Amino acid sequence: xxxxxxxxxxxxxxxxxxxxxxxxxxxxxxxxxxxxxxxxxxxxxxxxxxxxxxxxxxxxxxxxxxxxxxxxxxxxxxxxxxxxxxxxxxxxxxxxxxxxxxxxxxxxxxxxxxxxxxxxxxxxxxxxxxxxxxxxxxxxxxxxxxxxxxxxxxxxxxxxxxxxxxxxxxxxxxxxxxxxxxxxxxxxxxxxxxxxxxxxxxxxxxxxxxxxxxxxxxxxxxxxxxxxxxxxxxxxxxxxxxxxxxxxxxxxxxxxxxxxxxxxxxxxxxxxxxxxxxxxxxxxxxxxxxxxxxxxxxxxxxxxxxxxxxxxxxxxxxxxxxxxxxxxxxxxxxxxxxxxxxxxxxxxxxxxxxxxxxxxxxxxxxxxxxxxxxxxxxxxxxxxxxxxxxxxxxxxxxxxxxxxxxxxxxxxxxxxxxxxxxxxxxxxxxxxxxxxx
Amino acid sequence: xxxxxxxxxxxxxxxxxxxxxxxxxxxxxxxxxxxxxxxxxxxxxxxxxxxxxxxxxxxxxxxxxxxxxxxxxxxxxxxxxxxxxxxxxxxxxxxxxxxxxxxxxxxxxxxxxxxxxxxxxxxxxxxxxxxxxxxxxxxxxxxxxxxxxxxxxxxxxxxxxxxxxxxxxxxxxxxxxxxxxxxxxxxxxxxxxxxx
Ligand SMILES: [Zn+2]
Numbered sequence: 001x002x003x004x005x006x007x008x009x010x011x012x013x014x015x016x017x018x019x020x021x022x023x024x025x026x027x028x029x030x031x032x033x034x035x036x037x038x039x040x041x042x043x044x045x046x047x048x049x050x051x052x053x054x055x056x057x058x059x060x061x062x063x064x065x066x067x068x069x070x071x072x073x074x075x076x077x078x079x080x081x082x083x084x085x086x087x088x089x090x091x092x093x094x095x096x097x098x099x100x101x102x103x104x105x106x107x108x109x110x111x112x113x114x115x116x117x118x119x120x121x122x123x124x125x126x127x128x129x130x131x132x133x134x135x136x137x138x139x140x141x142x143x144x145x146x147x148x149x150x151x152x153x154x155x156x157x158x159x160x161x162x163x164x165x166x167x168x169x170x171x172x173x174x175x176x177x178x179x180x181x182x183x184x185x186x187x188x189x190x191x192x193x194x195x196x197x198x199x200x201x202x203x204x205x206x207x208x209x210x211x212x213x214x215x216x217x218x219x220x221x222x223x224x225x226x227x228x229x230x231x232x233x234x235x236x237x238x239x240x241x242x243x244x245x246x247x248x249x250x251x252x253x254x255x256x257x258x259x260x261x262x263x264x265x266x267x268x269x270x271x272x273x274x275x276x277x278x279x280x281x282x283x284x285x286x287x288x289x290x291x292x293x294x295x296x297x298x299x300x301x302x303x304x305x306x307x308x309x310x311x312x313x314x315x316x317x318x319x320x321x322x323x324x325x326x327x328x329x330x331x332x333x334x335x336x337x338x339x340x341x342x343x344x345x346x347x348x349x350x351x352x353x354x355x356x357x358x359x360x361x362x363x364x365x366x367x368x369x370x371x372x373x374x375x376x377x378x379x380x381x382x383x384x385x386x387x388x389x390x391x392x393x394x395x396x397x398x399x400x401x402x403x404x405x406x407x408x409x410x411x412x413x414x415x416x417x418x419x420x421x422x423x424x425x426x427x428x429x430x431x432x433x434x435x436x437x
Numbered sequence: 438x439x440x441x442x443x444x445x446x447x448x449x450x451x452x453x454x455x456x457x458x459x460x461x462x463x464x465x466x467x468x469x470x471x472x473x474x475x476x477x478x479x480x481x482x483x484x485x486x487x488x489x490x491x492x493x494x495x496x497x498x499x500x501x502x503x504x505x506x507x508x509x510x511x512x513x514x515x516x517x518x519x520x521x522x523x524x525x526x527x528x529x530x531x532x533x534x535x536x537x538x539x540x541x542x543x544x545x546x547x548x549x550x551x552x553x554x555x556x557x558x559x560x561x562x563x564x565x566x567x568x569x570x571x572x573x574x575x576x577x578x579x580x581x582x583x584x585x586x587x588x589x590x591x592x593x594x595x596x597x598x599x600x601x602x603x604x605x606x607x608x609x610x611x612x613x614x615x616x617x618x619x620x621x622x623x624x625x626x627x628x629x630x631x632x633x
Contacts, residue, residue, distance in 0.1 A: 008609075010615075011612035011615050011616075014615075015593070042623075043616070046568070046622060049565075049568050050587035053565065053568070056470055056473055056479070056482075058466055059479065062486075062487070063458070063465075065487065066491075067458065069487060069491050070454045070491060070494055073491055073494055328459055329441065332448060332456045332459060336455070
């Protein structure tokens with residue numbers, strides 16, 4: 001064995017990883033070669049010094065500061081990100097599937113109950129209705145967007161889910177009493193006031209509006225503005241071309257949706273304002289009473305906190321490692337439950353404090369007043385045309401009247417000033433005539 | 438993997454901070470010490486360890502037990518340290534000749550036998566300082582294996598898993614790193630002798 005080979009093997013020899021035969025050959029070389037022996041001794045010495053280097057204790061604030069960062073990391077996931085609505089929506093949906101699931105379940109139960117009773121659809125604490133249909137054909141216009149144009153961006157999964165519940169509801173109501181379908185605005189408001197009257201009830205309010213509008217971008221920004229003005233925010237929105245006009249891109253028609261959240265007390269006003277922006281093709285509001293679930297969850301949290309306290313007391317007395325691990329495991333389970341339930345309560349608070357309004361906007365060409373998506377509904381178009389013509393006639397008559405009315409003072413002034421002038425002129429010419437004679 | 442550990446991992450995946458803290462409790466001191474030996478000062482070691490542990494927490498969803506949890510954790514810690522060293526290199530703020538920081542007198546308590554004389558204590562302190570400086574002077578790929586193998590005493594198998602390298606590569610890398618470290622120490626001694 002030569003020195004180069006030896007140098008390559010010293011490291012493994014130090015760690016005792018060589019087989020017996022190689023080890024013996026190495027030892028033999030060390031006896032013969034002082035240089036390699038010295039290298040070996042030095043390397044071994046360094047290794048020993050390394051392993052003797054002290055182990056540092058964690059800085060005193062290590063765990064506290066790490067805990068803060070970890071908590072922040074979990075919060076980041078739950079944070080409401082208005083800017084990037086798509087990512088938020090995924091998280092939101094994932095976090096809230098339970099809430100939505102229970103909402104859907106409550107709706108189904110409601111529908112069954114209402115179809116059985118076939119009368120009182122609103123039982124004082126839970127309700128859901130559909131209002132102001134212009135045409136039965138348009139009922140599903142909101143949930144099934146016009147297929148002509150490919151979606152450029154999709155981001156309303158949560159909304160679709162809620163619509164699913166609505167669709168089911170509509171179907172059952174169609175089987176039942178059709179006159180129930182049409183409700184007037186005043187009724188809605190009364191019902192909400194009735195809800196609020198019951199003190200401390202936890203009701204999640206949601207509204208749905210489908211609108212046909214002209215000038216999509218303008219209406220869209222109006223909605224965002226009113227939302228902001230009323231202390232709300234746009235949770236999620238998406239816009240796409242339903243019909244792209246390649247020759248004249250400015251005439252392309254857009255379609256889109258918004259999910260906005262507004263303070264609960266601003267709900268009715270904001271909803272009305274949005275309705276005034278265009279032609280309402282479908283609208284509904286719903287209120288889900290979660291008071292019972294809410295209270296039982298709050299109670300459960302209290303119980304768990306008591307349990308946690310006693311576990312911590314046990315922990316302090318525990319002596320064996322096995323016991324400590326056991327208690328720690330139980331503690332972490334209890335903590336986890338508390339966290340999960342507190343999360344539910346927080347989410348409910350958020351849903352109750354901030355009502356949700358789902359808006360779909362469907363842009364109409366302002367020139368020919370064509371109504372999408374039911375192009376073949378001639379009667380409706382004729383009706384529209386008739387109304388338009390009548391309106392135009394009224395407008396014309398109004399304009400004529402206004403013209404006349406507005407020029408009236410001028411005529412009056414001229415008339416009043418004209419009488420003495422004419423008399424004077426008449427007399428003047430008469431006098432002149434007399435002079436000439 | 439232990440059942441207890443599996444349960445904690447599952448809870449951590451669901452975002453339970455407390456479970457995660459129990460899970461890493463037995464690893465964080467070693468993680469911190471690896472970072473300290475890699476980066477050379479307590480502040481950077483603290484920052485890097487915390488950064489790495491938060492990374493572990495955030496990416497625990499992607500941990501499916503391919504390796505042991507500790508191996509996976511130490512891999513993230515070493516990678517974070519290597520990233521930090523790369524960052525330093527780019528910023529050109531670090532000098533190999535910067536003297537190594539001493540950690541608030543802890544050495545005296547931890548290492549030095551109370552029966553040893555003052556002279557011995559001083560000698561020991563000098564020796565520790567020398568070896569720490571020498572380790573800091575090693576290129577990072579050598580430094581990491583010295584830290585894991587010679588300072589922290591991990592096995593070749595563990596190191597090859599943490600660094601995600603075949604064991605053969607690790608063997609030759611450790612061998613080269615040790616020779617390089619010896620070289621640095623010998624050169625310093627030669628350089629320092631005239632002044633002693
Ligand atoms: Zn030799």
